[in-house]
Amino acid sequence: MEQRTVLVVLFDGVQSLDVTGPVEVFAGAAAVRGGREPAYRIHTASLDGAPIRTSSGLMLVPDSSLADAPAPHTLLAPGGLGTREADPRLIDWLRTNAPRAQRLVSVCTGAILFAEAGLLDGRRATTHWAYCDKLARDHPAIEVEPDPIFVRDGHVATSAGVTAGIDLALALVEEDLGRDEALMVARYLVVFLRRPGNQAQFSAQLAAQTAQREPLREVQQWITEHPHENLCVDSLAARARLSPRHFARAFQTETGMTPGKYVERVRVEHARRLLEDTSDGVEEVSRACGYGTPEAMRRAFVKILGAAPAEYRRRFHAPFAAQQAPALNG
Template identity: 75%
Template sequence: MPQPPRTVLLVLFDHVQSLDVTGPLEVFTGAERLAPGSYRMRTASLDGRPVRTSSGLTLVPDLALGAAPDPHTLLVPGGEGTRRPDPALVEWLRARGPGVARLVSVCTGALLLAAAGLLDGRRATTHWAYCDRLAREHPAVTVEPEPIYVRDAHVATSAGVTSGIDLALALVEEDLDRETALTVARHLVVFLRRPGNQAQFSAQLAAQTASREPLREVQRWITEHPDADLSVDALAVRARLSPRHFARAFTAETGTTPGRYVDRVRLEHARRVLEDTSASVEEVARASGYGTPEAMRRAFLKALGTAPAEYRRRFHPVLPR
C-alpha cells in the first residue's frame, strides 16, 4: 500500500523571518511535484489570521493552529517574533510538540522550542548570534554553535535562513531518495547538500574581508585555486608585498594568519568534492592542495575527527574511497 502523504505544518507568527518559511516550503513543495503524494503542506497561525513578516511581507495561513491536524513534521521558523515569544504559541507547542513524528526549527525557532521545553536534554543549534542566549536561558539544552544543523533523534534544529533549506533537503533525501533531493536542489540552484556538521561560517565568512584590494584579491585567489602554491612567499608575490609585510597585513585585516586561512579553504574544498563527486580520495587530495591522501587524512582527523574515507561514506556509501 502506498504511504500516505507526510503532512508538514509550518507555524506562522507576526515578525517571522519570511525566508525561514519559504525556503523549506519550496523544498518540500518541489519534492511533492516530483513525487506526487509525498507531502502535504499546511501553514497555520494562532488565530488563522494573516501575519506580517519581519521584512513587511504578509503571509496568509491555511488555518488556525487549533484546527490543524496532527502533522508528521512540525516546522517552527525564526525571526524577530521569537525574541519575546507569545505565551499562547509556546503553550500550543508544549502541548502539541511531543506528539509529532518530527520536530524541526529554523534559525531562532529553536528559542520557541526551548521555551516549550521541547529541547531539554537534547543537542541543538540556532543562528550563531543567538547560541549564547539559547544556552544561557535554557541550560538543559546542549547548544552546538558550529554546525549549520543538528539532528537529535526526531528533533532537528538549523542555524538559520539558508541552512533551513539544507536541512529540508536532508529530510527529503531521508524520506524519499537522494535523486529527488538533488533535483530539487538543482531547481533551487543550491548545493546538495551542505552536511549538518559544516560550520556556520565558511573560511570567507569566518575571516574578515581585507580592506585593501591586493589582499582581497589574494583571498579570492586562495578560494579559487586551493591546489596552487599558497605559501606565504607565493601569496606575498601576488599581493606585491614582502613576505613579512604580507603576513602581518593579512593577519591584521582578516583576523587570521595566511596559513590558517589556507587550511580552512582547502578543508572546505575537499569536503565539498567528497560530498558532491565520485572523485577518488587521491584525486580530491591533489585538487584540494594536500598533495597526498595522507596529508589530507591528517587534516581531516585534526579538524573533524574522522578520515576522508569515513567522511565520504556518510554521503556516498558505494563511491570510491
C-alpha cells in the same frame, strides 16, 4: 504510503525564507511523485488564524489557527526577528502540543522557540551562528553546536540560518522517500543535495574576525590567495615581521582563531571550490591546496565536512546528473 502532515507555525516577524524554503522542498516532493498520492500535506497556522507580516514586510495568510490545525507528523518552527520576543501564547502552545508531533524541525532562530518551550533540554542543537552564544547562555541545558548547518538528535532536528532549512528539508525528504526523489527535488530547485549536516555554516574568511593590525590583515589575505604555500606559523610570522610566539598569540586574539585552524579552513574552502568547479583529480586538488598528500586532504574533509573529497564531489554534482523528472511549477 502514509501521507505526512507538515505543520508550519507562523508569527509576526517570521523570516519568509525560513518558511518558503522548506515548504518548497516538501511541495516539490509531492510534485515529483506524478500521479501518486502526495507524500506531504502542508498546513500553515498562526495563533489566531490571522494573516501575519514577515520580517521583510511580506504578508502570509495561514490556512488556519493553531487551535484548528491538524495533528502534524512534522512540526516546523521557522525563525526570524519575531523570535526575539515571542508571544507567550505561542510558547505555551508549543510546550503543550509539540511533543505530540513525530518530528520537530526548526529553522534558524526557530530553535529559540523550541528552547523557550523546553523542547531542546538535554539535546544537541544549532541555530543561526549569530545566535548560538545567546542560545547556549540562556539555555544551559542545551548542547549548542555552532558550526553545523543542521543537527539531528532523535526526532528533533535544528538548522542554521535561512538556506540551511532547505538542506535540512532535503535530508528529511531523503530519509522519508529515498535519495532518488530527494535528488529530483534538489535538481529542480537548483540546489546541492545535500550539504553534509556538519558542514561549517560559513567559510574561514567569514568565520574569522578581520585582524586590526595591518601586518596580520595582510597575512590573512595572503593565506587565502596562496593556500598551496608553506603556511606554518614560522613562515607566517616572518611575513608579519613578528616572532612566532607573538604572531600566534596576536593572530588568535585578533581573529578568534588559531593560525593553524584558519589555514585548515582556508584550504578546505579552496579545495571545495576546485572539486565543485573543475574536473581536477583529488591528487591534483590536494597539491593545489597545500596538502602534502591526498590522505591529508581526506582527513581534513572528513573532520570539517563529514565527507571525503570524492564523496563531496559526487554529492555536489549528483543533482545535475539525476534523471529527468516531472517539472515543478515555476
